[in-house]
Amino acid sequence: MGFIPRDGYYPLCALLFWGLASVLIPKEKWKPLFWYGLVWGFLAGYIFIWIFGFGFHLFEYKLGEPFKSFGVCVWLTFAWIPAIMIYLYDLPSSRVWYVYPMYLIVFALASASLDQVFHAAGLLKYYHWNPFFRFIIALFWFWWAKLHYTKMKEQN
Secondary structure: OOOOOHHHHHHHHHHHHHHHHHHHOOHHHHHHHHHHHHHHHHHHHHHHHHHHHHHOOOEEEOOOOOOEEOOEEHHHHHHHHHHHHHHHHOOOOOOOOOHHHHHHHHHHHHHHHHHHHHHHOOOEEEOOOOHHHHHHHHHHHHHHHHHHHHHHHHHO
């Protein structure tokens, strides 16, 4: 992808996820899922970067200007909104014990893979970081999002 400037990967990633969401999720499901995407995608992404990037100084995103807010590239956190929406919309309904754990692992692996792609592109500098850490954190992140989503669905 040499024809795209490196800092163009951020908006490209966000637009890719929004495009996927528009293809995979029916429009009538957008409104109920958007709030979860905002909380578990946008807000949780900010918190993740603040804690692990700034707080523990484990990694740093590069070339996010002029779209940085509080030191975080907004395109990245913006891309998490549709990613969480897709994750929650496609939650497996199967009662087979291994289906959801496999689904969870696939999404956590995708998150860790994106971490590695941004690192290889020179947009994510590792100090004391490894995509495996992202994988473990993403397991819990997606699991908590599912718990919140299913609990709220049960209450409604």
